[in-house]
Amino acid sequence: MINERDLAEKFSAIWKENLPLLTPSYIRFFNEINTMKVNEAIYEGDNEIRYDMVSQLAFNCANLIHDKKLSFEEVFKEEKLSIYILKTAKEIWNNKFDESHLKLSKDEYFDTKKVCKNILDFIKTINGKESLFKPQFKGYGLIPDLEGDLYIDDTLIEIKTVKRNFRSSDLKQLFIYLALQQxxxxxxxxxxxxxxxxxxxYHKFNVRNIIYDISGGKSTTEVFKNILDSFTRDVNFDSRF
Structure with a gap:
């Protein structure tokens, strides 16, 4: 089944047709302008860390602490954390793992706590009236129902726990969610x-303004509808072969 990452990273012709000004130069500008420092960066040592596990586990723990009103200390107790590690492993490795994959190294454990704490501190810093993890999006055509990361008030937020700068595919993933919402x-x-x-x-932007800028003056209604219809048409075509 196609997912939002496939949609964001592939189908370059569709993205270029609808957002012709979403270029490498624009992304460099995006990363340099109005990107705010909201947390201290996490120091990365020389030891090996499974960043996919750490990132998703930290996200899941932050979700539990925030939405379920659990305490930070309780979630990171060994007996509790083992349950969340198993859940996370199933999410990222599709049940293709063994018992050895479920043991965090000391560095992975502390890295997970740091990432989780930064996410929770970020939400406190924004200080919105309403915030919730994992907003749901109803599918469209052959695009299935999808799940985002977080929203705070009138802002939909994608969390990327990575060592790189933001990419155009990160923006595209947000646009897919916003298009489905529309x-x-x-x-x-x-x-x-x-x-x-x-x-x-953290980089926050107005959706209408950014779409106007990178589409060459078109509206969000027109752009999002065209993108979803193009996906549905192309995915349907590809699925026949």
Missing amino acids: MTGDIKWKNAGLYNPRKGL
Whole structure:
């Protein structure tokens, strides 16, 4: 089944047709302008860390602490954490793992705590009236129902726990969620943002303005509808072969 990462990283012709000004130069500008420092960056040592496990586990723990009102200390107790590690392993490795994969090294354990704490501190810093992890998006055509990372008030936020700068594919992933939201007729998020808890960086933008800029003056309604229709047409075509 196709997912949002495939949609964001592939189908370059569709993205170029609808967002012709989303270029490497624009992304360099995006990373340099209005990117705010909201946390201290996490120091990375020389030891090997499974960053996929750490990133997703930290996200899941932050979700539990925030939405379920659990305490930070309780979630990171060994007996509790083992449950969340198993859940995370199933998510990222599709059940293709053994018992050895479920043991965190000391560095992985502390790295997970740092990333989780940065995510929670970020939410406190934004200090919104309403915030929730894992907003749901109803599918469209052959695009399945999808799940985002976080929203705070009128801002949809994608969390990227990476060592790199933000990429165009990160923005595209947000645009897919926003396009699906638009098709429901309920425009809930006027703004969107990318947040990196590893670097402590956050970039928030107005959705209408950024689409106007990178589409060459078109509206979000037109661009998002065209992107979703193009995906549905091309995915349907590809699925026949």
